[in-house]
Amino acid sequence: MEAIEMKYTHEDIGKIVEIKTENGHYIDERIVTTYCSVCGASFIGTIREAGGFIAGHASFHTWEFQMEMEADNGMTT
Numbered sequence: 001m002e003a004i005e006m007k008y009t010h011e012d013i014g015k016i017v018e019i020k021t022e023n024g025h026y027i028d029e030r031i032v033t034t035y036c037s038v039c040g041a042s043f044i045g046t047i048r049e050a051g052g053f054i055a056g057h058a059s060f061h062t063w064e065f066q067m068e069m070e071a072d073n074g075m076t077t
Contacts, residue, residue: 008044019046036061 012031019026026048034050035042036057043053 010044013044017046 008031010033013033015031017026017029017031019029026046029046029048031045032047032050033042033044034054036054038057038061041057043050045053
């Protein structure tokens with residue numbers, strides 16, 4: 001199966017789509033927009049992908065903050 005690149009725009013927000021991928025068949029997926037409140041990056045896509053975007057940014061910024069705290073405590077070089 002070939003990978004299909006999906007591109008969504010602001011005009012797509014609120015639409016309901018059906019997507020078939022190698023990982024599964026997504027039915028009645030809504031197109032949404034979200035952003036990272038830490039760095040301001042934004043995303044438009046399915047709710048499933050938006051969740052990954054939010055979780056990924058939360059994980060990265062938590063790690064980033066932890067590294068800064070360790071540096072402030074002299075724990076890193």
